Amino acid sequence: MxxxxxxxxxxxxxxxxxxxxxxxxxxxxxxxxxxxxxxxxxxxxxxxxxxxxxxxxxxxxxxxxxxxFAWAGGQALARHVLDNPGIVAGKRVLDFASGSGLVALAARLAGARAVEAADIDPFARAAIALNAGLNGLDAITACERDVLGRDEGWDVVLAGDIAYERDLAAQVFAWLEALAARGAQVWIGDPGRSYLPRERLEKLAEYGVPVSRELEDSEIKRTAVWRPKPSG
Structure with a gap:
């Protein structure tokens, strides 16, 4: 191979x-x-x-x-975007904590005008570039700056599997809620991580995601797509 x-x-x-x-x-x-x-x-x-x-x-x-790895949250979010291309079509999209770039690739494949795949790990950025080339996709930028807390006018913000560490999750969800409050569409993929603030989110879809037992506690992980509840 x-x-x-x-x-x-x-x-x-x-x-x-x-x-x-x-x-x-x-x-x-x-x-x-x-x-x-x-x-x-x-x-x-x-x-x-x-x-x-x-x-x-x-x-x-x-x-x-x-x-x-293709994590469960990213797989569910990528599937949801591809099945509902109107979420991203013609829009400027941020894929936060992009990892492999899976969700960013799905957004571009679904018709996003431009996609920023943000990850502070240089190996992730290299993987994003390799995976974009592997799939013949352009207009995906592997972004090295730390975008957490920033608002650069994205139309859509996608985030898969970001609720695995308490303090970071608290910062990330406060930021995502602020982006949603100003009008950005925010979509989150999560397989039931400990620090997902479910009471502040609404569930849009659920998927059975095939995963490795080396990474998760089952071979099929029930994984949901969420977005912040409207403020007020």
Missing amino acids: GHRPVHGRGQVRAAIEDPGAFIRAETRPRPVPLVPEIRLHVADEAVPIWQRTEEELGEMGLPPPFWA
Whole structure:
């Protein structure tokens, strides 16, 4: 399959100079289970790549390889966007904490005019660029600046699987609610993470998402698409 894992500290350190090379070595292109229209560079197994990045990339201050998997929240949100293209068609879209870029790719495929895929991890940004090329999609910008707390006039803001850490989730949802209050469309994909503020959201759809037991507690994860309740 052309899959040649990087082994050894020296090789991993060398790959840091070219995140794209690291991603190509550690992953292979596969269709997304719930969104087969899109292919991503994904890891064959979660544990080996997670261990290598935690032990070796972690020493350099890099986050875990969220970009190497199609997470349930992102899959559900991408499916919802593709099935309801009017959400994004002709609009300027932000995909927050984009990871692999799955949701950004779905938005562009559904007709978004321009898509910013924001992630502070340089490996995620490299994965986004690779995955956009893999799917033949343009007008997707991998954005390195931290957009949390900013309002740059996006028409639509998409966010998949962002409620896994308490303090960060509190900041993110306050920001998303502020964007929604000024008129942006905000859509959230979540598979029941602990820090999702359900009482402040309305559920729009639910999907059974095929996932790996290495990453989740079941092989089919019930995952919902939400948006903030109208203020007032």
